[in-house]
Amino acid sequence: MNLFTKYNRLLLAVLLVGLLSIGFLFYNALNYTLNSKIDENLREELIEAMDYQHVKNIFPAPPEDVDLVIEYKPALKVSRKQYSGDTTFYNPRKKQTEFARYLKADIIFGKSPFHVIILNSKAAQSRQVQIVFWAIIIPVVILFGLLAIFNRYLLMKLWLPFYDILNQIKSFNIMKASYKALKTNISEFQQLDEALQQMTGQIEDDFREIKLFTENASHEMMTPIAIINSKLDTLLQSGTLAENDSNALLDLYKATNRLNKINQSLLLLVKIDHELLGEKVLLKPAELIEQKKDNFKELIDERHIKITCLTDDTTILGNKYQFDILLSNLFSNAIRHNINGGEIRIELKEGELRFENTGSKGELPQGQIFERFYKDPQSDGVGLGLSILKQICIKQGFSLQYTYRPFFHCFEVKFS
Amino acid sequence: MKILIIEDEPGLSSAIKDYLTTEGNLCETALTYETAYQKISLYTYDCILLDLMLPDGNGFKLLQHLKSLKKAEGVIIISARNALDDRITGLNLGADDYLIKPFHLSELNARIAAIIRRKNNLYSNVLNFNEISINLDAKMITVNEQEVHFTRKEYDLLLYFIYNKGKAISKSAAAEHLWGDDADMADSFDFIYTHIKNVRKKLSDAGAQDYFHSVYGVGYRFADI
Numbered sequence: 001m002n003l004f005t006k007y008n009r010l011l012l013a014v015l016l017v018g019l020l021s022i023g024f025l026f027y028n029a030l031n032y033t034l035n036s037k038i039d040e041n042l043r044e045e046l047i048e049a050m051d052y053q054h055v056k057n058i059f060p061a062p063p064e065d066v067d068l069v070i071e072y073k074p075a076l077k078v079s080r081k082q083y084s085g086d087t088t089f090y091n092p093r094k095k096q097t098e099f100a101r102y103l104k105a106d107i108i109f110g111k112s113p114f115h116v117i118i119l120n121s122k123a124a125q126s127r128q129v130q131i132v133f134w135a136i137i138i139p140v141v142i143l144f145g146l147l148a149i150f151n152r153y154l155l156m157k158l159w160l161p162f163y164d165i166l167n168q169i170k171s172f173n174i175m176k177a178s179y180k181a182l183k184t185n186i187s188e189f190q191q192l193d194e195a196l197q198q199m200t201g202q203i204e205d206d207f208r209e210i211k212l213f214t215e216n217a218s219h220e221m222m223t224p225i226a227i228i229n230s231k232l233d234t235l236l237q238s239g240t241l242a243e244n245d246s247n248a249l250l251d252l253y254k255a256t257n258r259l260n261k262i263n264q265s266l267l268l269l270v271k272i273d274h275e276l277l278g279e280k281v282l283l284k285p286a287e288l289i290e291q292k293k294d295n296f297k298e299l300i301d302e303r304h305i306k307i308t309c310l311t312d313d314t315t316i317l318g319n320k321y322q323f324d325i326l327l328s329n330l331f332s333n334a335i336r337h338n339i340n341g342g343e344i345r346i347e348l349k350e351g352e353l354r355f356e357n358t359g360s361k362g363e364l365p366q367g368q369i370f371e372r373f374y375k376d377p378q379s380d381g382v383g384l385g386l387s388i389l390k391q392i393c394i395k396q397g398f399s400l401q402y403t404y405r406p407f408f409h410c411f412e413v414k415f416s
Numbered sequence: 417m418k419i420l421i422i423e424d425e426p427g428l429s430s431a432i433k434d435y436l437t438t439e440g441n442l443c444e445t446a447l448t449y450e451t452a453y454q455k456i457s458l459y460t461y462d463c464i465l466l467d468l469m470l471p472d473g474n475g476f477k478l479l480q481h482l483k484s485l486k487k488a489e490g491v492i493i494i495s496a497r498n499a500l501d502d503r504i505t506g507l508n509l510g511a512d513d514y515l516i517k518p519f520h521l522s523e524l525n526a527r528i529a530a531i532i533r534r535k536n537n538l539y540s541n542v543l544n545f546n547e548i549s550i551n552l553d554a555k556m557i558t559v560n561e562q563e564v565h566f567t568r569k570e571y572d573l574l575l576y577f578i579y580n581k582g583k584a585i586s587k588s589a590a591a592e593h594l595w596g597d598d599a600d601m602a603d604s605f606d607f608i609y610t611h612i613k614n615v616r617k618k619l620s621d622a623g624a625q626d627y628f629h630s631v632y633g634v635g636y637r638f639a640d641i
C-alpha cells in the first residue's frame with residue numbers, strides 16, 4: 001500500500017466517524033429541543049382544557065388546529081401522574097397515520113375520572129428538523145470531500161521530491177551515474193537528500209578505493225612472484241644443476257605456480273564480487289565449449305578420458321570473460337577429479353549446461369564444495385575453482401547445482 | 417638487438433637483463449620514469465619492455481610520449497595489472513603486446529623475438545634452424561625441404577623452443593605458453609612430456625637431428641649440442 005492510499009483511507013475513516021457522530025449528536029439535540037417545545041405546548045393545552053371544563057362544566061370542543069387531537073376516556077381511578085412520549089396515531093382530519101407527541105393525564109369531571117390524551121402531530125416539526133439537518137450536513141459533506149481531494153493532490157505535490165529520491169535510489173548503479181542532488185525547500189527532504197549524497201559519495205569512494213586496492217594489491221603481490229619466477233628461470237640456465245638441485249627447482253616452480261594461482265584466483269573473486277568485468281554480450285556456448293574442448297584436448301587424451309559432447313544452438317546473454325572462466329573451471333574440474341579411462345559428458349540443451357564426470361570419490365558434501373578454500377585433501381588445486389564458479393553464476397544470474405548419481409558427479413548451470 | 421627494460425624492481429629488471437643478454441642482445445635498464453623518459457627521447461631501441469606502475473610516473477604516459485616521437489620501437493607492456501581496461505588502453509595506445517606478471521623469461525623472450533621479427537624481417541617470413549625451416553605465414557614446418565605435419569600446439573611449442581634456443585625451458589613455462597590461463601593443473605606438467613615426445617618423433621622421422629635435451633626432469637633445452 002502506498003503512502004497516499006494509506007493516508008487517504010485513514011482520513012476517510014476519521015471523516016466518516018466524525019461525520020456520523022456529529023450527525024447523531026446534532027440530530028438528537030435538535031429533536032430534543034423540538035420535543036420539549038411540543039411537550040410544553042401539550043401541557044398548556046391540557047391546562048387550557050382543564051380550565052375550560054372547570055369554568056364551563058363541559059369538555060372543550062376539538063381544537064381548530066388540524067395537528068392537535070384531544071381524546072377523553074372514562075377511567076376507573078385518578079392518578080396524579082402525567083405521561084408524555086412519542087407515538088403514531090391516525091389523524092382523522094388529515095386521514096393519515098402520523099408521528100406524534102402525546103400527553104396522558106387524568107382529570108375529574110363531575111365526580112367521575114377521565115383519561116385525557118392530547119396528541120400533537122410532529123409532521124411539521126419533522127420537516128423542520130429535516131430541512132435544518134440537511135442544510136447543515138450537505139455543506140459539511142461537500143467540505144470533507146473537497147478536503148480529501150485537495151489533500152490528495154497537495155500531498156502528491158509535496159511528496160514529489162521524496163519520489164524523486166526513491167527512484168534515484170532504486171536505479172542507483174555504482175558503475176554508472178552517481179546520485180544527483182535535488183532542489184527542494186522542505187527541510188526533511190533536504191536532510192534526506194544530504195544524507196543520501198553523503199552515503200552514495202562514501203560508497204563511491206569506497207568502491208574506487210577497493211578497485212584501486214585490487215589493482216595495487218595485484219601489483220604488489222605479483223611483482224615478488226615475478227622476481228622469484230624470473231630468478232628461477234635464470235638459475236635453470238646455469239647448466240650445472242645436480243639432480244638434487246633440479247628437484248628443488250621443480251618444487252620451487254610448483255610452489256610459485258601455486259602461489260600465483262591462489263593470488264590470481266583471489267583477485268578474480270574480488271573482481272567478480274565488484275563486477276569489474278565488463279558488459280554482457282550475446283554468447284554462443286556451443287562454440288565456446290568446442291574451443292575449450294580443443295584447448296584441453298591433450299589433458300583429456302593424456303588420461304584416456306572419453307568425452308561426449310551434445311550441444312544445441314542456445315544463445316545466452318553474459319559476460320564473455322566470466323563465461324570463459326566458467327567453462328575453464330568446469331572443464332579443469334571434470335578433468336582434474338576424474339579417473340584414468342573415465343568419462344566426461346557435456347550436454348547443452350534448452351538453456352541448461354550439464355557437466356558430468358566420473359570420479360574417484362563418492363558424493364561430495366553439497367554445502368561445502370562451493371566454499372572458499374574447500375578442497376579434497378588429495379586434490380592439487382587451490383580450492384577456489386568452485387567458489388569462483390559459484391560467484392560467476394550468482395553475478396551472471398545463472399543457477400548452479402551439484403548432484404551425484406552413482407559414479408557421476410554432475411554440475412548443472414541454468415542460464416535464465 | 418637493443419632492448420630497453422623499464423622496470424622499477426631491481427631484482428626483476430636484472431633477471432630480465434641477464435636472461436636477454438645471454439642471447440646476444442644489448443640491454444639497458446631504466447628503474448624510474450625520469451630515466452626512462454630521457455632514454456626514450458635520446459636513443460632508439462628495437463624493443464621496449466614497459467612496466468606500467470613506476471614510482472614516479474605512469475607507464476601509459478611513456479607510451480604516449482614514445483608514440484608522439486613517432487618512433488617505431490616494439491613495445492611490450494609488462495604489468496601486474498590485468499584489468500581488462502588496462503590491457504585495452506595499453507594496446508590502443510600502440511603497445512604491441514601485453515604480458516602479465518608473473519611470467520616466464522622464456523615466454524618474454526619468445527614474444528620479443530616475435531615482435532622484432534615482425535618489425536625488422538618483413539621480407540623473409542621464414543625462420544631457419546639448421547635443417548628445420550619454419551614458414552611463419554603458412555605456419556608450415558619443413559625438414560630438409562620436406563613438409564612435416566604438426567598440430568597447432570606442436571607448432572607453437574617448436575617455435576617457442578626455437579625462439580629460446582640454447583636456453584633451458586621449464587615444463588611449467590612450456591605448459592603456460594601453450595595453455596595460458598588454463599594451464600592451472602600444477603601437477604600436470606607431465607603432459608608436456610607427451611607433446612615433446614611427439615614433436616621429437618615427427619622431426620626425427622623426417623630426418624632431423626634430435627635437438628631436445630632433458631634438463632634433469634625440470635625441463636628441456638633445445639640446442640645444437
